[in-house]
Amino acid sequence: MLRMSWSTFRDRWQVFIGAIVTVSLGVALAQASLLALVSAESPTVPPGLSPAEETALRDGLANAVDLLGIMVGISIFVAFFVVGSTFSFTVAQRSRDFALLRLVGASRRQVSRLLLGEALLLGTVGAILGVFLGMVALRFEIYFLKRMELVPDGFSPDWRMWILGVSALTGIGVAVIASRAASRRASRVRPLEALRDTDRADKVMSLSRWVIGLLTLAGAVVLLGTPPTIEGAPLSASVLSSAVPGLILLIISLSAFTPLVVPLIGGLIGLLLYPLLRGSPTAELAFANLRDGVRRSASTAAPIVILVGLVVGFSGAINVVTAGTQEETRGLLDGDVIVTATEPIGEQLASVDGVLTVSEEVPFEVGIESPNSPNYDEIHAVAIDPITYPKTHRLSGITGDLGGLQGETVALDELYASDLQVEVGDIVGVRLDGTAKSMQVIATFRYSLEGPEVILPLALVPSRDYQRRYVIQIDTTETPAAVSQRITDTIPGRHSGSDSSIVSASALDDWIRDELEIQRQVGEKIIIAVLTAVTMYIVVAMVNAVVISAAPRRAEFGIARLTGLTRRQVIRMALWESLTVVAIGVFVGALAAAGTIAGATAAVSEIIGTRVVATPWLLFGGVAVGVAVIVGLTSFLTTLAATSQPAVDVAGARE
Amino acid sequence: MVKTHADPRPAVEFLSVTRVYGSGGTRVVALDDVTVEFPSGSWTTVMGPSGSGKSTLLHSAGGLEKVTSGQVLVDGEDITGASESELTMLRRIKVGFVFQNFNLLSSLTAEQNVAMPLKLARRRPSGDEVRAVLSQMGLGDRLGHKPRELSGGQQQRVAIARALVTKPAVLFADEPTGALDSNAARTILGMLRSMVDDQGQTIVMVTHDPVAAANADQVMFLSDGRVVDRLISPSAGDVADRLARLEQ
Numbered sequence: 001m002l003r004m005s006w007s008t009f010r011d012r013w014q015v016f017i018g019a020i021v022t023v024s025l026g027v028a029l030a031q032a033s034l035l036a037l038v039s040a041e042s043p044t045v046p047p048g049l050s051p052a053e054e055t056a057l058r059d060g061l062a063n064a065v066d067l068l069g070i071m072v073g074i075s076i077f078v079a080f081f082v083v084g085s086t087f088s089f090t091v092a093q094r095s096r097d098f099a100l101l102r103l104v105g106a107s108r109r110q111v112s113r114l115l116l117g118e119a120l121l122l123g124t125v126g127a128i129l130g131v132f133l134g135m136v137a138l139r140f141e142i143y144f145l146k147r148m149e150l151v152p153d154g155f156s157p158d159w160r161m162w163i164l165g166v167s168a169l170t171g172i173g174v175a176v177i178a179s180r181a182a183s184r185r186a187s188r189v190r191p192l193e194a195l196r197d198t199d200r201a202d203k204v205m206s207l208s209r210w211v212i213g214l215l216t217l218a219g220a221v222v223l224l225g226t227p228p229t230i231e232g233a234p235l236s237a238s239v240l241s242s243a244v245p246g247l248i249l250l251i252i253s254l255s256a257f258t259p260l261v262v263p264l265i266g267g268l269i270g271l272l273l274y275p276l277l278r279g280s281p282t283a284e285l286a287f288a289n290l291r292d293g294v295r296r297s298a299s300t301a302a303p304i305v306i307l308v309g310l311v312v313g314f315s316g317a318i319n320v321v322t323a324g325t326q327e328e329t330r331g332l333l334d335g336d337v338i339v340t341a342t343e344p345i346g347e348q349l350a351s352v353d354g355v356l357t358v359s360e361e362v363p364f365e366v367g368i369e370s371p372n373s374p375n376y377d378e379i380h381a382v383a384i385d386p387i388t389y390p391k392t393h394r395l396s397g398i399t400g401d402l403g404g405l406q407g408e409t410v411a412l413d414e415l416y417a418s419d420l421q422v423e424v425g426d427i428v429g430v431r432l433d434g435t436a437k438s439m440q441v442i443a444t445f446r447y448s449l450e451g452p453e454v455i456l457p458l459a460l461v462p463s464r465d466y467q468r469r470y471v472i473q474i475d476t477t478e479t480p481a482a483v484s485q486r487i488t489d490t491i492p493g494r495h496s497g498s499d500s501s502i503v504s505a506s507a508l509d510d511w512i513r514d515e516l517e518i519q520r521q522v523g524e525k526i527i528i529a530v531l532t533a534v535t536m537y538i539v540v541a542m543v544n545a546v547v548i549s550a551a552p553r554r555a556e557f558g559i560a561r562l563t564g565l566t567r568r569q570v571i572r573m574a575l576w577e578s579l580t581v582v583a584i585g586v587f588v589g590a591l592a593a594a595g596t597i598a599g600a601t602a603a604v605s606e607i608i609g610t611r612v613v614a615t616p617w618l619l620f621g622g623v624a625v626g627v628a629v630i631v632g633l634t635s636f637l638t639t640l641a642a643t644s645q646p647a648v649d650v651a652g653a654r655e
Numbered sequence: 656m657v658k659t660h661a662d663p664r665p666a667v668e669f670l671s672v673t674r675v676y677g678s679g680g681t682r683v684v685a686l687d688d689v690t691v692e693f694p695s696g697s698w699t700t701v702m703g704p705s706g707s708g709k710s711t712l713l714h715s716a717g718g719l720e721k722v723t724s725g726q727v728l729v730d731g732e733d734i735t736g737a738s739e740s741e742l743t744m745l746r747r748i749k750v751g752f753v754f755q756n757f758n759l760l761s762s763l764t765a766e767q768n769v770a771m772p773l774k775l776a777r778r779r780p781s782g783d784e785v786r787a788v789l790s791q792m793g794l795g796d797r798l799g800h801k802p803r804e805l806s807g808g809q810q811q812r813v814a815i816a817r818a819l820v821t822k823p824a825v826l827f828a829d830e831p832t833g834a835l836d837s838n839a840a841r842t843i844l845g846m847l848r849s850m851v852d853d854q855g856q857t858i859v860m861v862t863h864d865p866v867a868a869a870n871a872d873q874v875m876f877l878s879d880g881r882v883v884d885r886l887i888s889p890s891a892g893d894v895a896d897r898l899a900r901l902e903q
Contacts, residue, residue: 097760097761100758100759100760101760101775102743102746103719103758104752104771104772104817105743105746105747105748105775106743106775107740108740190719191719191746192720195754195758195829
């Protein structure tokens with residue numbers, strides 16, 4: 001049987017080349033992200049770094065780990081999805097071969113074993129190529145992440161021998177698992193189908209499609225409907241940790257239901273364009289082909305669904321988080337001017353004319369002893385002055401007394417406290433500057449997106465070197481701009497060429513705007529870093545799907561031309577079909593993205609208490625147009641190639 | 656008399672077989688209470704107008720289609736209620752098929768196509784065995800050619816070799832000469848004839864062509880799903896007359 005697989009493979013390499021390309025790119029992508037991930041988790045620190053540089057490197061990498069984790073997850077998912085849809089294509093196109101085999105005595109099991117053999121071959125070839133491509137991809141990825149400042153400059157990934165095994169398993173595993181559904185379908189092909197010239201009009205919405213569609217939909221609803229509760233992770237990672245798996249499940253679910261949408265959208269477009277296309281034979285034929293080839297249309301739409309869904313859904317979720325943070329910060333801070341400085345200047349600030357209240361806070365990282373793991377959690381903390389902080393911050397849901405935050409005490413946000421299984425009055429282990437201490441929990445407060453998870457008294461800040469932030473309330477007769485100006489005039493700082501003290505002083509609204517601009521840029525970088533490679537991969541798959549679906553249609557195009565269509569009309573017909581498939585893919589992908597954005601919106605709104613709306617319309621439009629151009633161009637070129645021979649030569653040919 | 660070899664048991668037997676497609680307004684009775692025998696070691700041709708049930712009869716006899724009621728016996732074995740894997744074994748061992756459009760696996764050479772049924776039956780085919788069958792078909796020098804490198808007649812001879820390599824009890828042929836020119840058709844029919852005469856092969860063939868039909872030992876005429884007539888040792892002229900009368 002393996003020899004049979006090999007000879008089929010050799011004979012139909014054009015069809016299989018697409019499958020190999022998708023497997024090897026998938027392996028390359030997963031391998032590169034995985035190597036980067038493990039290197040970031042247990043980095044080899046280059047010799048000659050100062051302790052501070054080493055800490056900076058480790059901190060930078062700790063932040064990159066979540067991002068790289070998402071990249072590994074998305075890469076593997078996309079690989080499965082793309083390889084799966086490519087396989088179902090190659091199987092659908094060869095159902096006559098399988099029927100023939102059944103006719104001359106092949107059992108169902110033999111047919112599925114034949115396909116398993118093929119999947120093994122494709123997986124092996126794809127994995128080998130993927131390992132080499134992965135090496136190139138890794139360099140590219142690291143270069144990219146460094147440029148985006150998402151990993152520190154000193155980071156260099158290590159090669160691990162075991163990655164060869166993982167990549168081999170990924171390639172073969174992806175190919176074999178992805179081909180299972182297709183091979184089950186192939187083994188159900190009945191011998192009599194070898195005798196029919198036309199394709200069977202089979203039921204595309206099979207029971208397994210319903211089951212998979214409904215199960216993944218349920219999973220997506222659960223994931224997207226529950227607010228994120230991951231503590232100790234950066235904000236975006238905590239919302240995305242449920243949004244990304246939710247998005248993936250939603251894409252799988254909606255893809256399973258795509259065949260239901262094909263005739264619906266096809267009909268709708270036909271209806272909308274009716275006045276324009278009335279009597280056009282090419283349009284009539286195109287829509288009839290769409291209705292007739294539901295499986296083909298659904299398979300061609302699959303990569304479009306995943307592209308639109310991932311790009312728009314992922315970016316949308318990040319946008320929602322950024323917008324939510326903006327709203328939240330505005331609600332949380334009750335002040336007029338924000339000053340950042342490199343050393344304590346609280347008293348100087350208080351003496352500036354027009355300044356009423358000065359609240360000093362120092363953001364820094366502490367280690368908290370976790371009941372679930374032997375290590376300390378690295379947590380976002382802020383050290384505050386318990387008298388002025390409540391005046392300038394609208395912390396809500398406080399249990400206990402924040403005013404009692406003195407000596408070795410700590411306040412926790414309520415979600416983190418419940419993670420640690422502690423209440424007000426309990427003791428937690430805290431590591432400050434390398435020393436472990438036991439501290440009493442003095443209060444808990446409501447969880448916020450960007451707010452601190454742990455609050456400590458100012459006196460516990462281990463050194464003067466941390467950057468400080470001052471939230472300042474001013475006299476009602478003053479303007480924030482005037483007071484800011486007065487502050488920078490009276491206290492020396494970078495603005496005046498001095499190397500210490502004030503870094504910036506600005507009105508609260510300006511400060512929030514600037515902070516958010518920085519956040520927005522970080523969000524954008526994350527989107528670009530995670531999605532660039534995946535997008536390129538999906539575009540290859542998209543082109544692949546269009547080429548494969550047109551390849552066996554030479555005879556059909558030939559017949560259309562013998563019926564009287566010109567070559568130009570055949571090309572236009574195929575273009576109509578492709579663009580309608582684009583519309584279907586964009587619609588279904590947009591549904592997946594909308595579900596994810598809605599889930600993230602609900603989660604963020606729940607946390608911050610007000611509704612945020614941030615829909616990436618521009619991006620959506622850009623992706624839709626890009627997809628239409630790529631698919632349209634590919635369709636044009638493949639149809640051009642498929643109609644290059646005289647019609648009469650190809651009309652009778654069977655393939 | 657119909658020529659038969661030693662085995663008195665019919666190769667294929669239909670007992671009150673009915674095959675109905677669709678229901679209600681689209682209901683079509685393709686076979687209507689058909690009881691016939693196809694004698695072992697002889698060549699029977701089935702003829703009739705379009706839609707008379709010829710192909711259904713052939714497919715039912717070969718286990719490619721289930722019948723609605725009645726019994727189909729192949730080589731004495733009732734296949735009416737056979738499971739999918741029993742039908743696979745039937746196709747592997749007892750029956751062979753040849754069709755109008757050859758139906759060869761395009762990626763395999765002539766030799767590989769012929770060896771395929773043996774491989775599927777997990778018999779390690781000896782090269783000699785396969786080559787002998789192909790040589791018998793006059794294709795000894797075409798072993799390594801793929802279907803697209805062969806003429807229609809040659810492809811059909813490969814298909815016949817593939818059907819016969821397992822030494823089936825019955826060879827079913829559906830318009831085997833329908834896509835061939837008259838020379839190639841004559842060669843194929845001559846080969847089939849000598850298989851019956853020399854090796855006692857049972858053949859059941861469906862055709863439209865009276866000349867092809869005249870090579871058979873008997874011709875059975877179907878109309879509206881019923882056997883309406885028979886001719887023993889027919890001439891092409893007789894066959895054409897009967898057919899013309901049926902089609903009126």
